Amino acid sequence: MRLIIMALMGASFALFGSLASARAATPINPQADMKAFQGYFLKRFPKVPLAAYVNGPYNFSKSEADQWKQIMEFPPYQFALDTGKSVFNTKFPNGKDYASCFPNGGVGIAQNYPMFDPKTGRVVTLGIAINRCRVANGLKKLKLTTGPMADILAYMTSTSDGKPINVVVPNNPKALAAYRAGKEYFYSRRGQLNFSCASCHVQEAGMHLRGNVLAPALGMTAAFPLYRSKWGNMGTLVRRFIGCNKKVHSVPAKPDSAAYRDLAYFLTYMNNGLPVSGPGARP
């Protein structure tokens, strides 16, 4: 029986593949994409103002929003924030510090990440930039998903609180290719459940998936890193990507993979103009 289902699934993939339109060659226009992306949500949920999307699922569930307000009286990410600040300000063994690696001493710059690095031709997330800084100063890379990395990101992101997200996709073929790859990843179905990121966070945004409200993709990146009650600790955007992949029964990519870098690039670009609201707290 299981094998028959598998065979039918295979046939359906092939059938839909053969029916695909020839729109794949659409020119890359990040600005137009962003306008359409934000416009879609504003039209679909007219009562939710643009800036409020940074609050994710709380726009769609009064009970969750009420709980969140109570939780925020003693933010669960506060310990991470304090630790992150302390780690950020601690000197490396060579006498330098994190601030020496970033413009403006690393303060108030999170809204500009991910950014395209023309030297390497790759997208650099703030987490990857932190690891680059560590390696340049003789230290090992940190895990990109949780722990000290999430703490440092929490602190750096807090210094950008309220600043409008300002990710730039320069007119550079590699930058545009990375942006397009991220867009393709976001909209491509994958995993045994045949879901794309958009399946949940665009098409079903605001709906319930069992007990959870599916957060819209718009505003999603603004609150990271965040404390999830489900996790019981802090996590980065990459940790969330990994979790989503596993949920659709797909093997996740590596945390520093081009796939996740490019996905973060596309998704954060879609949030341009929204205020940074991290670190955040989610159920």
Place this chain on the structure above:
Amino acid sequence: MRKTAMMAVAAIMFAPLMAQAGGPSKANSAKAIASAAARIKIAAGMNDQWLATLAAFKAANAAQAKGDFALAQSKAMTAATLANLSIQQASAQKKLWVNEVIK
């Protein structure tokens, strides 16, 4: 009636596969595992590997190590089938993803 029909369909569909794989033996299960490994490699290259594929492949290797060649062959064939499905999915999505884009 329905069950019989399904079994008949399955027998027709998978008969060539089973015949190709041969009966359970160390050599045949090893061959099935190698075949699954090749499909898994392709799926990985397309960034579309399924958790169930790797679970089946792991079970195939474990059964092979224990000398349960029938189970090893069966699990390896399941892994190969799942890998093939994910390859088809990834290939189809190369064209289909644009249909989901917000415009």
